[in-house]
Amino acid sequence: MQDKSDLHPGAILVVDDNSGVLTAAKLFLKRHFTQVETERNPENLPVLLANMRYDVILLDMNFTKDRSSGKEGFFWLERILQVDPSAVVILITAYGDVEMAVQAIKGGATDFVLKPWENEKLLATLFSAMKLRASKVENDELKAKQKGLAIAHNDAIPEILGNSTAMRKVFETINRVAKTEANVLILGENGTGKELVAQAIHQQSNRTNEHFVKVDLGAITETLFESELFGHVKGAFTDARDDRPGRFEAANRGTIFLDEIGNLTAGLQAKLLSALQNRMVTRVGSNQARPIDVRVISATNMPLYEMVKDRSFRQDLLYRINTIEIHLPSLRERAEDILLLAEHFLQLYNRKYNRNISNISAALKKALLAYPWPGNVRELQHAMERAVIMARDSGTLQPDDFMLGSNHSLESEAALNAATMNLEDMERETILKAIKKHQGNISEASKELGLTRASLYRRLEKYGI
Known part of the structure; x- marks a missing residue:
């Protein structure tokens, strides 16, 4: 038995209506190539090409309907190139002449051989054709990459800061998972830094020299989903003026970050699952x-496990995306990092806006620690940026330099949260405590609060939790 390691890697398809020719071709070629398939009926070509990419196609020019003109061969050559423009096709015929050979080459064929062929010559032709195919595929991938540059995210990655126990656990998980090919699901509230974690995983992975492509699934409409993620060909719809690779092709050999994956409808979940399962x-x-060859990192602030129970999120898709889970703590759960982050953002925006604010007052530090930061790190970052811009030229930030979304100062807002009798504020704090106690389990938190899950969700939205 022949050792398969001696075979040349490649897939060859032979299309001829003569069973004897197919048998002879397969017996000879399977001694040299890893995969050889044969087909008598050219009508099956569209289905074959949809399911498989062949390195070389050997195509008869004359089938039973027309034994000498070669018209059928030219017809099927055109159809093959419509399906796969980079296909490498070698036409074979017993009625070849120079004029027909020239016409075949002009029609897109790579070469032309006569029956009965000489085995060594056929083999040399196939090896040459396979080199051409490899070059075409590489060129197509390069073009897709170049078109995908506009949607790839390769900016410098900001540092993820934190000395808290919760963040040290996150860093440890990132270090362990980054070098693997495992799909990662990042869970956490809005503003906790899910994209930064995804970028950090990519940066430390074996794919770091390839693209990191972010897709905000919550911002893509259902009608544009397939075009955005999978691409389109020219003329596919009214505005499709050119072939365009989708986000998956742009991320090929790199990492794709599927943000807000919990927002997908059932129909879109099925389409995404199919692409991930088939890797096509x-x-x-x-x-x-x-x-496609991509590493998938997904993120959401939604309770996917509860959604699986409600059948609003597919369990099989959840299994596909969460080989490893990373739970990002809210800023409330890592309060010891607040001042570290504040100092970092102070220096960042000092440089950006050419300010020279060197200190954070003791009163401000106390206020920063007392405020619950419902918008998490993102809210703290924006608050520090505004404060640096608007601060007096005293060189020290004070509580009244901060204006929050409610247009209250940080000092008054922190004082309110420290000792409030307002019913809404008390309810908000009670909800936060219940969610923290049950580690984000909405069902358990709602039971303890005496609310239905739907009622709790409405309150979470009301309070921006």
Whole structure:
């Protein structure tokens, strides 16, 4: 038995209506290539090409309907190139002549051989054709990458800061998972830094030299979902003026970050699951499946496990995306990091706005620690930026330099949260304590509070939790 390690990697398809030719071709070629398939009926070509990408296609020019003109061969050559423009096709015929050979090459064929062929010559032709195919595929991938540059995110990655126990656990998980190919699901409230964690994983991975592509699934409409993620071909719809790779192709060999994955409808979840399972995408308007090699990192602030119970999120999709889970703590749960972050943002915006504010007053530090930061790190960052811009030229930030979303100063807001009798504020704090006690389990928190899950969700939205 022949050792498979001696075979040349490649997939060859032979299309001929003569069973004897197919048998002879397969017996010879399978001694040299890892995969050889044969097909008598050219009508099956569209289905074959939709399910498989062949390195070389050997195509008969004359089938039973027309034995000498070669018209059928030219017809099927055109169809093959419509499905796969980078296909490498070698036409074979017993009635070849120079004129037909020239016409075949002009029609897009790579080469032309006569029956009966010489085995060594056929083999040399196939090896040459496979090199051409590899070059075409590499060129297509390069073009897709170049078109995808506009949607790839390769900016410098800000440092993730934190000395708290909760954040040290996050850093440890990042270090362990980054070098693997495991899909990662990042869970956490809005503003906790889920995208930064995704970028950090990519930066420390074996894919760091390839693209990191972010997709905000919450911002993509249902009608544009397939075009954005899988791409489209020219003429697929009114505004499709050119072939365009989707986000998956732009991220090929790199990392794709699927943010707000909990926002997908059931129909879109099914389409995404199919692409992830098959590791293939099909551009809108095409029937050619394209292989993808991406590392998938997903994120959401929604309770996916509760949504699985409610059947609003597919369990099989959840299993597909959460080989490893990372739970990002809210800023309330890592209060010891607040002053560290504040100092970092102070220096950042001093440089950006050419300010020279060197200190944070003791009163401000107390106020920063007392405020609950419902918008998490993002809210703290924006608050520090505004404070640096608007601060007096005293060189020290004070509580009244801060204006929050409610247009109250940080000092008054912190004082209110420290000792409040306002019923809404008390309810908000009670909800936060229940959620923290049950580690984010909405069902358990709602039971303790004596609320339905729907009522609790409405209050979470009301208070911006």
